[in-house]
Amino acid sequence: MSEQKLDALQNLISTFPSAVLAFSGGVDSTLLAVIAHRILGNRFLAVTAASPVHPESELVAAKELAAQFGFRHQVIFTQEFAEAHFIRNPPERCYFCKLTLFRELKSISEEENFSVLLAGDNYDDLADYRPGHRAAREMNVRSPLQEVGLSKTEIREWSRRENLPTWCKPAYACLASRIPYGRAITVEALARIDQTESFLLSLGFLEIRVRDHFPVARLEFGKAELERAWNLRELIAATVHKFGFPYVAIDLDGFRSGSMNTVLPDTLMG
Known part of the structure; x- marks a missing residue:
């Protein structure tokens, strides 16, 4: 700056x-x-x-x-x-x-x-x-x-x-941004997304997003953390199932901020 x-x-x-x-x-x-x-x-x-x-x-x-x-x-x-x-x-x-x-x-x-x-x-x-x-x-x-x-x-x-503790805080967006456009937002969906992301953060992952394509949870990890996520796949899958997702998938492209916008037409993206 x-x-x-x-x-x-x-x-x-x-x-x-x-x-x-x-x-x-x-x-x-x-x-x-x-x-x-x-x-x-x-x-x-x-x-x-x-x-x-x-x-x-x-x-x-x-x-x-x-x-x-x-x-x-x-x-x-x-x-x-x-x-x-x-x-x-x-x-x-x-x-x-x-x-x-x-x-x-x-x-x-x-x-x-x-x-x-x-x-x-x-x-x-x-x-x-x-x-x-x-x-x-x-x-x-x-x-x-x-x-x-x-x-x-x-x-x-x-x-x-400035010694602000947030200087290295990962980017954050509201939980509703994890739900595909056109699918109704519910309190239940937000709760299971929150539970899943909180769990993944507790494992020490820094960049994560839980995209709620219910019944599938599409998990985005920072590219540097994909290998670790794969090594922990059994624990992750078992726990995420408990939060209500029948299926759990790891996105091989890794974390992308605003990835839900990929499907939007170019006219909206400007």
Whole structure:
């Protein structure tokens, strides 16, 4: 992360009278939260969404980060399952999910007189299919990391220099992103995905995704971890069966962020 980009980020944030951030506790939003708190102090609030779409472990981690770095933090319970479009899981599902979140943030900002809504999107996100960006535009949500051109690699490097524990945290996406487009999202499906991923993480795997093609669980491991996953296949299969998947498959292509988007037409991918 160049010093110029850091300066640009700090200068941008300093123009905000106050701000509310959608805080997941991931690499991007943690760096943004720490810098925003440093500049804005109590005029900054980080808000984390709790729902079946997010593992409990991510909520716990977000709370711990807020306590460690001393910034104001609030947990809200979002109601994605009240939105029929979300449940139907179309390719633009992320739009409806983010719209639900940003509406909650807007309500908080209006009640407590915060000036700006923030999200932790980075510059690399512009290259992927991200319908949530449309929700951000409609709700006037700013993405400072993206606006100053910060890539994921640069954010990780500066997080390491800042001694943030998230600097090497694996990329994360909500549990609904593990379900193929067009297949209805259910609380039961999210629970079995969460159980399976939590189990695999407990085995020490770093990059994993459980793609729920029920009755098949398609497991994506980081390419450097594929051999170890194969060596543990009997334990993995036996345990994943207990979580409700009749069939268990290891994806030979390994982990790919956004792999569910592979089947989308080029017109959507832009």
